[in-house]
Amino acid sequence: MRTFFCSFCLLLSLRLPAWAQAVTGSEPLDKLVAAMQAQSVAVVQPYLLAETRVSHLPAAYTAQVLAQMLPRFKDAATPRLVRQSTEGANTRYVFALTQNGAEKEYDVLVTPANKLLEINLLQAEAKKVDTRLSVQDLTTPAEVVMPMRIQNGLLLVTAEVDGQRGDFFLDSGAPALLLNKMRFGSSASGSTVVASQLRGVNGTGASFDYYHATNFNWQGISFHNRDVPTLDLTDLARRAGVSELLGLIGYNLLSQYAVTLDYAAQTVTLRKPTPDKSTEGLPFVMRGHLPVVEARVAGETLRLALDCGAQQNLLDVRYAAAFASQLRNSETVQLAGTDQKARSVTSGELRKLQLVQGPTFRNQPTVFSSISHLNQKPDQVTLDGLLGYPMFRQQPTTIDYVNKVVRFGGQ
Structure with a gap:
């Protein structure tokens, strides 16, 4: 592995020596430019968060979108920092690249932890597409x-x-x-x-x-x-x-x-439910598009998002040691994320997970992995994990997005 890494870096230095000297003053931005040079998302991957967005596109697919967009910049040259400004605790960097003899400007938003929160590779004059669907846009049967x-x-x-x-x-x-x-x-x-x-x-x-x-x-x-x-x-x-x-x-x-x-x-x-504040069910709060409920495990109160697209329950790695005594069949497994990289994580069946004001779920297959990247925005509810397939399969579950309650055991 070490030999491959050194040879790879040497190859890059031979291909585009001018880029290798480029320094914008922002480490994440420099890595994005290097990723363009290398035609590899892996170069910039350590600086991406789960909430990193490429322009106005869904954050869940940022790594895949970048992989498809980087080839557009393979012949760009002479990266130059144009300006920078603060946006709350974050910093926006506007930079320019020369392509086909013309200089074009792009920008990124960088967090205090030196992570890329936004990567805007679409110019201002580009067509903007609104992916939201309002009541007027959709035909929705009752x-x-x-x-x-x-x-x-x-x-x-x-x-x-x-x-x-x-x-x-x-x-x-x-x-x-x-x-x-x-x-x-x-x-x-x-x-x-x-x-x-x-x-x-x-x-x-x-x-x-x-x-x-x-x-x-x-x-x-x-x-x-x-x-x-x-x-x-x-x-x-x-x-x-x-x-x-x-x-x-x-x-x-x-x-x-x-x-x-x-x-x-x-x-x-x-x-389609009637809006009713008195609707029975377990209340949740919305974190962007995710419903979040509270649960208790071994005396700890956790905030967990409901996600039917998650194949396993997920808790932050900091709970792995604290909940070790609560796990059955604990083992170390390889978990592949959206970046396709395998990571060693703790997995096991959580003996007991009780939703606050809700039912108790037992022997829940659960993976412990870092989710710090999900909690970068201070104005959003802090998450401790996700509840997915192992919970949903137990009994019929209703997520009422209108009244912001979840019900178990039927409608």
Whole structure:
């Protein structure tokens, strides 16, 4: 491994010596520039957070988006710091790169911990696409009951886009609808939206696009003529154990509903509830698009996000030692994140996890790994972990996004 690393660095120094000398004064920004030079997300990966966003795109897929965007900058040169300014505790750096003889400006937002919170590689004149879906944008039936399939702890449902019908990953932990770039990366009608600054040096369109969906229909939940971000979902399909995914359904299609997940019956029910502060259930608070509840383990009170897209429960690594006596079948396993890097983590079955004012769950498969990257923004609820498939499969669970309560055992 050491030999490979040294040879790799030598190769970079031979390819683009001018870049190797570039120093902007910001370590994370320098690493982003180096990642462009190396054509490798791994170079900048230590400076990314789970909440790092590339422009206005969903943060959950930043590493994949960067991998697809870095080739756009392979011939850029002469990085130059233009200016910097403070935004609260963070610092925004505006920098310039020369491409095809023209200098273009971009910017990043860096946290006090020297992490990249925003990476804005779209210029101001680029087309901006709003992925939010308002009440006016969506046709939303009062109630929908649909089948779902469970594959490796992940939920699959069926939807249709412009005449193509197939599997979609249902993920309440994702902020928005995404389409698979491998299916919706282009169209004969020219409906793919491509910002000009994302075109390659040969004039062809960028590999990261927005697809203009003429018609989308998910069991009656539908919209027309909206631009939807696309991403290569090949790896997610592999994890789900299916040959292909057409897309991913997230919070922006769920927010108007009370969503009931019944793993035993393999059904999803979406019902539009009446806003009612007296609605029974376990109250939660929203952290962005994630519902957060309180739970108790071994006398500790934890704040945990509900995420049906999580294949396992996850607690921060700082609880691994404290809860060691509460674990059955404890072992060290390899966990692969969105960056595809395997990490050694503690795994086991948590004997008892009790939701505050809610039910108790026993023998819950749980992984302990660092989630410090999820808690970088001081204005958001601090998370101690996620509750996923091991909890949801126990009994029917309803997440009422309108009244902000969760109910167990049925609607």
